[in-house]
Each structure stands twice: as C-alpha cells, then as structure tokens.
Amino acid sequence: MNLRRRKNERQSVSERANTTHTRNYPSDFRSTATCGRSKKSASDAVQQKIVDFISTATSSPDEPKFAIPAGLIVAGPSIASHGPFFQRLGQNIKDETNSAYVVLTSGESPNLKTLLKNLIKKVTSHVEDDDDDDLDRPASSRHGPKLLNYDLGHVQEWRKKNRVASIVIAFQDSEAFDAGLLADIVDLFNSWLDRLPFVLLFGIATSAESFEDRLAGRSLRYLEGEKFDVTQSDDIIEKIFSATVASTASRLHVGPNLCRRMLDRQKDHVQNVQDFCDGLKYAYMSHFYASYPTIFLRNGLAFEDLPAEAFEAARNLPSFRRLVEDKLEDGRPGNVRQLLESDQHLFQQITKSMETGQHALSTLSHAAQVLFSIRASLQISPSIRLSSMWTRAAAGDMVGSPILRETMLSIKKISSDKFVDLLAALSSLHGDFFNMDLDTLQQELNSLIEKNDTSAPLRTQHDVRNDSLRTTVVAQKVLLSKHKAALSEQDRAYSDLVGRFHDQLEEYFESAFIDPQSIFLSEVLIYDLKSPHTEVFQPKPRFAIERALATPHDYLGCDCCSGVDGNEAALAATQPATAIVYQMYVESGALINVSDLWSAFNAIAGDGEEDNEPKTMALFQRALAELKYIGLVKPSRKKTDHVSKIMWKGL
Amino acid sequence: MLPDEIIAQLISEFQCRDQHIQYLAALYTAHLPSPSFLNVHGLTATGKSSILRSYFHLSGIPHAMINVRECVTARHLLERVVASSLDALDEHHDEKIDRRPYARTENLSALCVNLAKLLEGRGKFVLVLDAVDKLREAGGTLIAALGRLGESIPNLSLILTTTLPLPPSSLHHPSTPTLSFPPYTRPQLLAILTHNPPKTFLTAPSAEDSPDYTPDLAAEDDAWLWSRFISAVFDSLSKHTGRDLLSFRSCCMKLWRPFVEPVMSGQFGTRDFSRLIINRRHLFQLEDSVLDRIINTGETPTTNPLEPSTPSKKRIARTPAHALPFYTTHLLIAAYLASYNPSRTDITYFMKHTDKRKNRRRTTNTVANATKARKISRHLLTPSPFPLDRLLAIFRALLDGSVPQVADVYTQIATLTSLRLLVRAGAGSNDALEGGGRWRVGFGWEYVRALGRSVNLEVGEYLVGGVD
C-alpha cells in the first residue's frame, strides 16, 4: 500500500515534470517515455513465457491435478523493480488468459489468516471493477452460517459466477515470506486444488535452488513448475541508456560526469532500473527548472516570445564569454558589439548555434554507436558497453584513445568475409549523422569477391597471415625475419579498398568526436551538474550527523566556537553540550564510564564554581540523553555506571 | 446398494484393506446402532481418507466429511462442521433446512447446541473429521471435547482420523474404539501398484509392423515388466527413502519412462528384463528420482544406450544467478566473516598496517594436534550474531580505498534483510536499521565462496582457522 502510494507520488511528480515541458520540449518528454518503453520490451520475452506457462497449465481444467503449477521467477536482487514487473505481468496475464491475478507481498502477509483475508479481498473485488450490479451477497451469508473472512469458500463462490480458468497468485518477494507460512499456504492450496485452479508465481531475488532449499520436501511435492530468468538489470539499463541518453533524437543531453555517476551507482550499489529512470527524469527536471537559458531549447521559438532577461542570462554563460573571446581574437569586434548590444542579433546567433550544437552532439552520440557496432561486429575483446563508450566520447577524450586506435587497427586487418558483415551492420546506422558512402564500397567489394576464385576470403596487406617468418642461421645465431608474402592482384585491390574505408572512417570519427564543452551554449544543451543528483539520490545521513557533532563550528559559523588558540579541533565551553560529549565519546573505548565522562565534561563546560554544578549537570544529562536518542550509546549491563558505545565514527 | 456389494466393490478398488472395509461395514450400517466415537489412525497414504470417503459415499448413510487441513483456526473448523452438516442433510433428505438459527458457531458449546438442534428427531448422522491432528491453532481441549459430543447427541457418530492414535489422556477417557491402518508391507505395496500398470508403448505399434502384437498381448507384457520393475525400484531405492505408497508410486512413475526407453527404441524385447536392468542400472543408483523438486528438469541422461553411464555425482553449483552489485557483494562477505570470526581476532585479520598473510592460519595442522582436540570447522557451526558497526568496519577493511558514507549502504542492508540473506537476530522492531540491533547471515560457506570469487577475494583466507 505504502509502496503504491509512493509510486503514485513519484509518477505524479514525473508527470508534472513532463506536462510542464511537454508543450515546450517534446523531445525530452519522448526520451523519458522511452525509458518506460525500452524497459518494457526488455522483459517482454520472459513475460510472454510466463503467460504461456499459465495458459498451458490451465488448458485442461477438468483433469485432476496432483501438484500446483508453480512458476519460479528469478527476478534479480533489485527488489524495487519487482513491483512494476509483477504489475505488468498481471496486465499481460489478464489480457491474454482467462485468469484472476493477485499479487501478495510479505509486508501484508504476516500470518496465514491475514494472507488469506487479503487474498480473498483481492480476488473477489476484481468483479466490482468490471460490473457493479453484481454486488448482492450470496443468500447463505444473509441467513445461514456466514463464511469466515479467511475461508477460501469465498473464492469458490466467486468463481461460480466468474468462470475463470485459473487463479494466479504471485508472491512478489518470496524470500521475505516466512518459510513456515509458505509451507502452510502450499498445503492449503493443494487441498483446495480440486475446487480452485490455483497457479502460483514466486518472485525470487537470489536463486531458485535456495528457494527450494527453504521448503520442506512435502511442500515441494505439492508444487511442480518451471523457472524463468528475468533479464539482468544491466542489460535493461544499457537499452534504456541507448534509447535516452545516447539517442540522437534527444535535445537535452546528459553530461558524462553525471552519467558516469549514475552508471557507477548501478554497478556498485543498487542495480535498480527504476532508480536509473528516476535519476534521468530528475536530471531533466532540474535542468529546466533551475536554469533560465534552457528556454532556448524550445522548438520554433520566436524572438517576440522571449523576455529580455533570457538574453541577459545567455550573455552570462561562460560559453558566451568564450565565444566573445574567440571572436575578438579573430578580429571581429564589430560582431561582438552587436552580440552584446542587440538582443535580436544574439537571438539569431543562438538559434544558429543551437542547431549546429544539436547536430554536433547528435553526431557524437551516433559516432559512439557506430564505434560500438564496429567493435561488436569485429568481436573485439574486451567488449565494452555502449554506455561506457558513450561516456568517454561525451567527456571529449575519445580521439586518440586506445579503444579507437585498437579498433582502427583491426579494421586495417579485416578480411573480406568480415568486411561484408561490417558493412551490413553499418548500413543500418547510415543516416544524417553518419553519411559515409557505403554503397560504393559495397559495390566494389562485391565485384572483388565475385572475381575471387579461391575459397579463402580476401586479405589485406596488414593481415598477419600474409606475413611469413623466415629463419636464417647467421654466425650460429638464428635470425627471425618477417617477410611480407607477395600479395596477389586481388588482395592488393582489396587492401586498397580497405585502406580507403579506413581513412574515411578515421576522418568521420575525428570530426564527430569533438569536445562537447567547447561548443557555444553547451551549458544549455548539456546538463552535467552532480550535486543535485548526489544530494537527492545519495544522501549521507550518518556522515552529516557525525560531522555536525564533531565540528559544530562549520555549521554554527559563530566566532566563539572557532577553537582555542586557532586549534579548531579543541573543545571549547561555548560549543553545544552534545557536541562536547560527542567528541569525548569518539575518543573513548567500547565501554564508557559515565562518571569519568561527567568529570571531563565538567572540566570543560563548568566554571569551577560549586553553585553552578547542578546547571552543568543538567546540560550533561541532556547531552547524554540526546546521544542515546540518536542511537550512539545504550545502557550497559556489563559494568555498573557504564554505557556502551554502539557507533564508531566514520563507518 | 446392499452391504455385500459395497464391500465387494471397495475391496476391488483398494487392495489389502479387506479387513478394514469389513470392519467399517460392520460398524456403520444404516439400521444398526453405531459407535458414537471412532479414532481411525495410520501413517500417511495408508488409505484412511480415500476408504472412508468411498465407503460412506456408497453406503448412503447421511454423513459429512471435513478435511481439517483446510481449516485455519478452531473456530473455522466449528463453522465448517455446522455448514457441511447442513449441506449434507439438505442433500440427503432433499429438503431445505431453515439455516437462520445456525448463523454463528463461535465455540464448542455453540457447536454442541447447534448440532443437537440440527440432528434432533433425525436418524443416524456420521461426521468425519479427517486429519484432525493437522489443525492449526488447535486448543488443548478441542479433541477431548469433540470426543464427548456423542454423549450429548445420541444419533451422532463421530470419526476422527489422525496419524498417530489419540492417547487416552488427550481424550480424558479410559478406552476409546480405534481402527488402525497399518503401513503397507512390501508385498502389499507391490500388490497395490501392480494393479494398474502403465503402458510401455505410448502409441501402440502399428498393425502393419507387428500384426500379431495384439493389445491383450501388450497388456500382458506391460504387467509382466512392470511387476518386476517395481520390485527392483522398491529394493534399490524406496526401501530406504520413502516406503509410503505415494512416494513409492511417484518414484516408479518418474523412472518408468527412462527405464523402458530401450524397449521403445527396439533395442531390447519386452521380456528382456535382466538385460534391461543392467543397461539401465544407473537409474537405480542415482538419487535424483527420490528427491522432490519443483522444477522438473525432465532430463534423462541422454547417453548412448549401449554404454550405460556411471552415476555422476555432479551437484548444481550454488552460485548466485544474478550478479550482485559490487558493494553488496562485499557487504555479504563482511557479514559472513563477522558471523564466523570471533570479534577478538578482528585486529589480527583486518588491521590495515599488519601483513595480513603472516597472521592468517595460525592453527597448527599437525596430526597429533588434530587428533587430540578434534575441533569442528567453523563454517559448519551456526552463525553467531554481530552488531551492525562491526559489519561496516569489516566491510571497509575488505575494500581498498574509502567508500563514501552514503545512504546506499544502509539501503542495501535493508534490502539484504528482506531477502533473508542477513537476518536480524532476536525479536527486533520492524525497523531494519534501528541502532543496537544484532545480525546474522542467512547463507552458507559455498555461497560466500562463490561471492568472493566473483570479486576476486578468497574468503577462506580471512576465516579464522581456515577452511579445508
């Protein structure tokens, strides 16, 4: 329930974000929508398999079954994405089979009774969505003995009216269910199996074997089914990445630093597709909300629509300053003056630069894609993911990088059979952002291959197989010398062709892999701020508390606490009492003598007068209580007058 | 149906239970008085439920049979007793009893009142509570009170079936009639299973190929082969693993298809039992067929039929199916080490400045030592609980470089808890990360070793005492 509410909230936030910008920036809306779509398509095959499993399991309803059909869905450790997965699965199952579908989570099923109540509620309320006139209760409940609200008889009665072929029950997070509860449920469902056609689905995060280990042999005997492996989340992320960030259609580009951060977080911490999408949406949102000049990203903008502040903002961009400096160096001060003084002029410049900038960035994305598919087609190892290749390209350090050099070298050595495949792979990428003349190459290659009368593929002069090693014995030493074998006529022609292809490709990459930061308006076209992202997605609660207590001065900013004699770490009476006690706490061991702590505290915070001691004591007690409240200390039973330390700084 | 006919039909349906069927027929007839209470007991799959159901169904005595396994609470049972008695009487007398007085049956006395009201002025009524010992949340006195129902309602006959006989103490009654269904013996099991043998050929050989192989002849061959096959299965596998009818039957069914494969392919004749069993001996040596599994791999070892494979001891590697994120993996390894290493050794193993390798494996593995104090290897013991900060400290010690103190680490701990890879020791609050809690790992040595290898870390080197 809670989860659903949170999801709705999140959805509405993103919807809000989308609707505010849909009108203005359709393409970015599109790319966030692609997030969902490519996520969907990635797991569609598995979903289809599960649906098929359910329809075959229920194809012969009258035949007596001895075991409950069960699908073990190994959905991976990112449990946050199980919810959406099972929701979509439910939709597919309801669309394609005649079944009732219920998802149960461990949170709402602490025991058998509650689980059954929930189950019955969910199964039987399915009707009310469909037809409302079905509301009157069965006669027996009004007059005779009522069924208890956890009696599966309710479901049976419901099924008399709704002839569903199966009742699919999905245990979304099966690991979190109590093993005894699962055994009870399996036992119960099995004894009802002659009346209610159950099909069970178990969402599993670890592995199917460990799930089987948790159930007793008796429960296992009552289950019979198949295992389904859901696509690994990094594959899905890769798809989403190429559909959103690395897509040539997006108008707003996410920068390399942010991308790297988001991808690293996936690899190191969460592995959660949902989270990745949220990160992207948040990036788009913060860009448009926080930066005024982003208004220029709007399509079909007219000069009259824009307030003067927009131009003022644009003039303050670092890249504008760079542009001005460049122009001055070129010796065009008149032009600079116009840009500074006339909004109209600036507008024209911006419109023009916007277009060229977009094109350059899209070409860069596309070139990364081209490089990726070349590597894939030549099967160069190690295989590098598109996302990391793109991130490198977007950071501007692709030109001259080892990946590029290595790829170009293997192109030089390509043999004709592989070349055919490569051209086929590249022709699908041919377009506005990659307009090499592939057709001529293809034709020439075809004619060369036709002329080739041997069965072996054509080779270039760089191919090692064209080298032969010759050993000569000179003065009792063996000399190895490499010799180029004589190239045949055809091979020479082929080498020539490959050489041309190589040169053209090199030229293309050189022109495509620019440094994106260098283009005018890159601040508008690219969003690459990391701090909003880290603050929202990777907060540091414990670090913040520890730091505030250890160096209160950083937060208070007052003169009195800045330390004794310039030593910032020193304790001072003016610091908050809790901070003083905390710093003493940090220095002590696992068991802390409270009386020692008090005398140390009194030495710092007290003024040595007997009369003021109760006041200091009150401060001390409050400080200690606060530490206990935060969860840093707890009373210890090991020693009298001692408290034990639970948290160490920096963990 | 006449009593004799019923008996004859039941005996033909259930072998080796003639005596029990006779008893039932003697005790429960339409016109003679019946005992008010009977305890039917026997181990699983001894035919208690099926014989009782078939008998009362055929006998035409008004009865209700309730599968107590389906009842979640005692109250649930009571409600169902009344509801199904009403249904049974409605059906038997073909009338519609006014149900309004029976709307609620909260407790035993209400049951008593309701049943008395219901059965007043009617003939005999038999109530069977099947598997009454399997009732969840049963109170201590429920069975005793049920046993006495017959005293206040003279025309009610109650039958309780249980796995073990109900002790007189639980019934508060010195002597109660019981009927015992003993487990089947070997000849009995074989006799029951031979009754309907499965077919050797799924599709009968076509009439042109073998014109003189009639269906009768095929059935005779099937029976001949099957009877020999099941006794072989019993002696080699079921005798030691599952002697009850159901596991024996499922084991035979699992093995039958692979067993007759050479016959189907025409390699052996239908009566070549001795050569067949030698050829297929691996089936009787592997444990696969007696293990219960959800996923039916269905893989019969596709070996050359001429070359029977030797039993292979291959085990499915317990590796995680999905790769876990980098830090999550280290958290799990740290948790394992925190559970299995005593905390006083942490300094030796995880202090950054000492040479780790020097301090490891301090146990002296001399033979004399080993025999003197035979210690159980640590990883075979149960994990001991540890506080959260110790886990975090080991986690940081395992990693080179610093890990930022981001909330993601705590999210992961909470996630791992809901996956039961980390378990909160003791009854804690609902908050997984509340301070002061203690934790334990929920996985074993093999899993952690695979995890460690996935990040190039040999966990055994950090484990006190090492692993052999």
Ligand SMILES: Nc1ncnc2c1ncn2[C@@H]1O[C@H](COP(=O)(O)OP(=O)(O)OP(=O)(O)O)[C@@H](O)[C@H]1O
């Ligand atoms: N003598 C028999 N002949 C044929 N089939 C039998 C015989 N005894 C038991 N069976 C079969 O064994 C299966 C299990 O029997 P049943 O459910 O009656 O056992 P049970 O004693 O009630 O077991 P439990 O104590 O587990 O409830 C049924 O399918 C039944 O048909």
Ligand SMILES: [Mg+2]
């Ligand atoms: Mg039974």
